[in-house]
Structures are given as structure tokens and as C-alpha cells.
Amino acid sequence: MKRSETQRNPGSLNQSKKNGILRYLQRDWQLYVLMFLPMLFILVFKFLPYSGLSIAFKDYKVAKGYAGSEWVGFSIFQKVFGKRDFGQAVGNTLLLNVLDLVFGFPMPIILALILNEIKNRYFKSVVQTLLYLPHFLSWVIIGGIGYSLFSVSSGVVNVLIQNAGNSPIPFLQDNTWWLISYVLIGVWQSMGWGTIIYLAAITGVNSELYEAARVDGAGRLKQCLHVTIPCIRSTIVTLLIMNLGKLMGGSFERIYALANAKATEYTTTIPVLVYRWGIESGKFSEATALGLFQSVIGLALVIGADYIAKRLGEDGLI
Amino acid sequence: MSQNQYIKPRAWTKKRGKDLLVDLFFYGLLLAISMTCLLPFVHIFAKSISQEAYVIANKIFLIPKGINFNAYKKVFQDASIVRSLYVSVIVTAAFTAIGTFLTISSAYALSRVQLKGRKFMTFLIMFTMYFTAGTIPDYLLMNNLNMLDTWWCMILPLSFAAYNFLIMKNNFKASIPDSLIESALIDGASHFKILSHIVVPLSKPIIATISLFYAVGRWNAYSDALFYIKQRVDLRPLQLKLYYLVVAASESFKAEGGTAVGQITNPEVLKASCIIFATLPIICIYPFVQRYFVQGTMIGAVKG
Secondary structure, eight states: OOOOHHHHSTTOHHHHHOOHHHHHHHHSHHHHHHHHHHHHHHIIIIIHHHHHGGGGGEEOOTTTHHHHSEEOTTHHHHHHHHSHHHHHHHHHHHHHHHHIIIIITHHHHHHHHHHHHOOOHHHHHHHHHHHHGGGGSOHHHHHHHHHHHHOTTTOHHHHHHHHTTOOOOOTTTSHHHHHHHHHHHHHHHHHHHHHHHHHHHHHTSOHHHHHHHHHTTOOHHHHIIIIIHHHHHHHHHHHHHHHHTTTTOOOHHHHHHHOBTTBOTTTOOHHHHHIIIIIITOOHHHHHHHHHHHHHHHHHHHHHHHHHHHHTTSOOOO | OOOOOOSSOOOOOHHHHHHHHHHHHHHHHHHHHHHHHHHHHHHHHHHHTSOHHHHHTTOOSSSOSSOOOHHHHHHHHOHHHHHHHHHHHHHHHHHHHHHHHHHHHHHHHHHOTTOTTHHHHHHHHHHHHHOOOOHHHHHHHHHHTTOTTSSHHHHSTTSSOHHHHHHHHHHHHHHSOHHHHHHHHHTTOOHHHHIIIIIHHHTHHHHHHHHHHHHHHHHHOOHHHHHHOSSOGGGOOHHHHHIIIIISOOSOOOOOSSOOOTTOOOHHHHHHHHHHHHHHHHHHHHHHHHHHHHHHHHHHHSOO
8 A cells, every 4th residue: 555656646657557446546545545434434324224224124123133033025014004193194294394385485585585675784794693593503492492482371472462461372282373383483493594595696696687677667676576586586496396305304303392292283293203113112113114114205205306406497406 | 785876866756765664664574583583582591590589470571680690500500411511512522523524534535536436435425315214223223333322322423414525525626726736746745635734724614614514513413312312311412401301391400519599499490591501602602603604505505
């Protein structure tokens, strides 16, 4: 492996004689050394777990290990698909993600368009700093804040509601209200951060277009509708498609931090069910099968989204 | 932003009046929305330093009453909370150092066009972004490696992130000219030397960004600790401890050391002080790191 200075030079005579992998190893051994640890991490912590997926097709017993457990074909999947929890989890995962998309997706666009109308730089930067803040907080903290603000007996929002003479609202203790709170908290957490990409896209809009529109007599609304929005359309479409690819995903941490014993109808989603089956009850084969189901659908959605994006002439995702 | 003001002084027309109204509406709306991001913290902070009686009577809104810091004293007296802060700091520091190191070295190596197998290795890394084995295989791997209930299960598995790698690689490609590296190579510098003496010094902002991505991500995550830390209660990071204390409320505060201060018993006050205690580190660094985060996100938006 020891190379002298001249031999590392791509043009040196020594190398042109050798061929194949050895030559590249000799020339670029330092780069391969640099890649060694990252590749080791990827192989051990990302690719080695793929072998664990085999237990979705096996009757996994911890004592027997991966290799010793018996193959059972697709019977684990049949068992999983037949469970009542499964249908509920898939339904909830889709429901929560669709609601997130419907309410969470347009919000950053609207905010970015409004921010674009603000001319006072200081006001704008203060507002942006505040809007970005929730993105930096963990879901545990957001959950804690949520309970502190919205609890029926002592939450400040309900205190205000009661002071105004109305009856308190069980924001997190009733199923339907929980769903609303879950979506609103999610929108609140992500709306500010989501504006960054749109603001960057708006900055790229050619200012001559605005001038031309003004000469033609377009007001602010018309400039927004006919200049800004068409110019950031491709960004919007790309992000929309990217979000469609995430419909089967879902953050375990977000749901788990907001879930409680009183409102359980919508909290059983796929990641939560995987946790309950696998880590809480030790039903590893079933939990793995469920996780694999989610990953495969997720991958298919991403590939589909990428295909659609490219067909529409936008930048792909992959 | 891109709309320049008219240079000539404008008369007070109907149009201008309407414009002003629209402006007022926008300013008001943004003010209201941004207040939803600020006021919850003001409220919870007020709660945490107010006298218990006012909190129980639901008298605290934004201004604390009967200011005292007994709740914070109690938080600091709970050895398990202080311990969890210590765990979080150590884990975050180690995780960030390892993650940043792996990201820099792989991004540099894979941004060199002459490297054979570059596309294949990049593919291997990017593949993990779109298809993961899932919670249970990861858990069983930790089990097989005997890493459950150790420090390592929180430090190693997630410490190399494909997304951060992509940002770093794109940035190296865009900001460091190939000719610079090539001329250094011709001058006889090794790749290690180029990396440490040219690339790293030239890429300080992106390195800061990436290490902050790692640090904040690690600091905030709690699900892996929830999965992997079962018996060793002393290895719970702050967020997990906070989860048990505040969200699940399955654990209570233990004042250790004997001296009971102020006899705070109301869980609301203690929860509030805990939330502020856990948020403060983020709020303190936030104004300084926000800029890096915004830049990183914009680079990340440009695909590889």
C-alpha cells in the first residue's frame, strides 16, 4: 500500500502498465481509505438489518436466531393482513397523512407569498425567526407544550375559553378534537420552515416580469397570481409530488408524543403498531412484516412520484 | 422584495389607501401567526417561575406572579434529570463528531470523479434514504451486537445520514474548483492533506451546517432511546426522560439530597419548568444557528 509521491500521479508510467482494479486501488488508495469507515457504517447499520427482513417470512424465535428459524412463506403476512389492528393502522396512517397534506401543504406557500409582500426588513426577519422556531423543538417538548396549553382543567386555552363563558374543549382528550389538534399542531410546527424553499424560489423570479406586469396595470394581487405563482409553480409541483411519496410514512415520535389513553381512535398508525407488536410484545415476525409492508409501499410511492414528476417535465426526486 | 417603490411621490389616491389596508392586514396576520410560536413559551415560562397557588387557580397567562425559582431548584435536585442532561450532552457530542467526520470524508472521496466505483458507492448510500429495513430489524441488530442498553446504540446507528452526505457532496462539487485539487495533487499533496488543509478550511460554513443538523437531530430524537434503552435507567437522554415525566406522566419528580425547597407539589409548575429546562439549550443556540440551517436546507433542495 505504500506509494511514493510520483506513483500517485495519474500520468506516471508505472500505472499505465497495470490494469484493472489493482491499478485504481493503487492510484486512489487514499480515497478508498476515506470511504472505508462510511461504507462500514452503511453496511453494518443499514444493510445488515436487511437480512433481518427475512424474519417476515419465518417463524422467528429469538433463541433460534435468523438462520435457525423456520421458513413459513407468506403466512405471517396473511396473519397480519387478517388482523383488525392492521386495517385500522393503514386507514389511520393514510387519514393523518392526507389531512397533513391538505392543510399542511398550502400553508407554507401562503405564508411565503405574504412574507414576500412585507417590505420592512426587520419585521420580516423577526417574523421568520419566530416562525422557524418550532422546527427546532423535539416532539416531546411540543407534546408537553400541547398538554400544558390544551388540557381541559388547567390548559390556558381552556381557561380563556371558560373565562369567556363557554364550556372547555377536550382538545386532546376526545377523538375528533384530537385529530384536529394533531393536524393543527403539525401545521404549526412545519409551516414556517416550509417557507424557506418557496422564498428562495420567489427570490429567483426575474424582477423585470414584475415591472412589465406593473406597466400593464397589474395590481399586487394580479402580480402575485400571474407572476409569482407561475414562476414558483415547478417548486410547488415538485414538493407536492415529494409529499405524495410520503403518504405511507409517518413520524412515530409525533404521534407518540401526542397520544394519550383518552383519545386512541386515530393514534394506531403503522409505526405505532410496529412498536407495540415488536418491541412491547415481542412478536418480531409480525412487526417486521408490517414494517416491510410499509417500506415497500413507501418505496413504490416514491418511485411513482419520481416518475410522474419527470413525466411532467419537473426535476425528479431520485 | 422585488417590487421597487415608485420614485415619484404618490398622491393619496384610493388605490394607495387600499394598498395600505392590505399591508396592515398582512402585517397583522403575520404578527398573529408568529405570536403563536412565541406566546406558548412565554406562558410556560411564566408558569414555571410563578407561585404555585396562582398556577393552581389558573391565574397565570403571560406575566408571572410571585416570582420564585423553586421549581427549577427541584428540577436540579432530581439527580435523574441532571443525569439525563449529561447523557444527552455526551451522546450528542459523540454522535455529531462521528457523523460529521464520516460525512466529510465520504463526501470528499465521492466528489472525486476519478474514483472507480464512485457511482456504486453513492447508490448504496442513497438507497438507504428510500428503503430502510425498519424498526424491528434495527432493533434486532442492536440486540445481536449486544448494543441494547449501552451508550453506543444512541451514538452509532444513525450517525451517518444519507441526506447530510448529499448536501455536503453537492456543496463540495459546487464550491471547490476541481482545478484547485488537481493542482494540489500535481504538487504532490496527498488526499488527506488536501482534505485537511484545503477542503475543510474552505468549507467551514457547510461543515457547521451539517454538524448542526446532526446535533439538533440527535438532541431532539427520542424514539431510538425509547426502543433501545430498557433496563439502564441511567442512560436515558433528556428527551426520553422528559417524555416519561411530562407527556406520559408515568414518573414523578424525585428531589434527592434531602433539602425540600418550597414544597412544590403541583405537577403543572414542575412540568413547565422541565419544558423550559429542556428547551433552553435550543433557544440559546437558535439565533446563532438559524442562518446555517436555512442555508443547508436550500442546498438540500437542489438534488444530487
